[in-house]
Amino acid sequence: MIAVKNHRLVSSDKSLQISFDASPNHGTTFSEGLPDVIVLHYTGGSSLESSVNWLKNPASKASAHVIIGKNGEIVQMVPFNIKAWHAGISEWQGRKNLNNFSIGIEIDNSGLLEKRVDGYYTYWGKRIDNSQVVLATHKHKNQEQAWEAFTEKQIVIVEKIVMALKERYPIKDIVGHDDIAPGRKTDPGPAFPLQKIKNKLFYYRNEDVQLDINNNPNYGIVTADYLNIRTGPSVNNQTVSEPLPKGTKLKIVEEKNGWLKVKVDIQGWVSQHWVDLL
Numbered sequence: 001m002i003a004v005k006n007h008r009l010v011s012s013d014k015s016l017q018i019s020f021d022a023s024p025n026h027g028t029t030f031s032e033g034l035p036d037v038i039v040l041h042y043t044g045g046s047s048l049e050s051s052v053n054w055l056k057n058p059a060s061k062a063s064a065h066v067i068i069g070k071n072g073e074i075v076q077m078v079p080f081n082i083k084a085w086h087a088g089i090s091e092w093q094g095r096k097n098l099n100n101f102s103i104g105i106e107i108d109n110s111g112l113l114e115k116r117v118d119g120y121y122t123y124w125g126k127r128i129d130n131s132q133v134v135l136a137t138h139k140h141k142n143q144e145q146a147w148e149a150f151t152e153k154q155i156v157i158v159e160k161i162v163m164a165l166k167e168r169y170p171i172k173d174i175v176g177h178d179d180i181a182p183g184r185k186t187d188p189g190p191a192f193p194l195q196k197i198k199n200k201l202f203y204y205r206n207e208d209v210q211l212d213i214n215n216n217p218n219y220g221i222v223t224a225d226y227l228n229i230r231t232g233p234s235v236n237n238q239t240v241s242e243p244l245p246k247g248t249k250l251k252i253v254e255e256k257n258g259w260l261k262v263k264v265d266i267q268g269w270v271s272q273h274w275v276d277l278l
């Protein structure tokens, strides 16, 4: 469980890493009744540390309330009652300049990748393993591009933080930077399951609930470029085979904590985030 106390994230769960590393880049306190929107971003940076350092540097003139590392580490940089500088020129549903009414969450992720003859690379030239590449079409583009996968831990932590923020502030929507600055921004992009989180936490349409394992065989299709299949329902379990490629059809036999036990020619557990139900 994560909660908000004195406008900061806290948790009694010792397995969660939450630290505070203040950024000088921020505005005044929010007006009464705000913030009411959450904006998600990817950093496009090379590491959590480099992104934290950049957002602490006055020269960046940028910050976020929270940054989430690849292992689910949480670094808060601005208290939630203060305006952070993450949105830039932006508009959502007729309201301009989202810094004035939103909480910004950055996720450590390289974002859009470049395809070379021997694989996929970040714009600063780091090779990204194929298992961490998601091929997907951005909602504002008409061709498939390569994106670095978000980690399962990052997705789970985003959900927990959003739930904690909804408990404390009158949050009514969650959007991507690409929703509020289309054309200018691509983050968090199609590799992040924003719509699933929106459906679950804001529209209360939990896809998990639609699974009726006992009465009906359910089928799904792999949406990640490559999806690890494991001996049990967590990333701590070993993989049982090569990753399943995108488009693999799965028979779903069990569901547990965001994981699906599936049968192909082999049987194992996969993250539900990367499976669309058929």
Ligand SMILES: [Zn+2]
Pocket (backbone or CB within 6 Å): 040, 041, 042, 086, 177, 185, 187
């Ligand atoms: Zn952004």
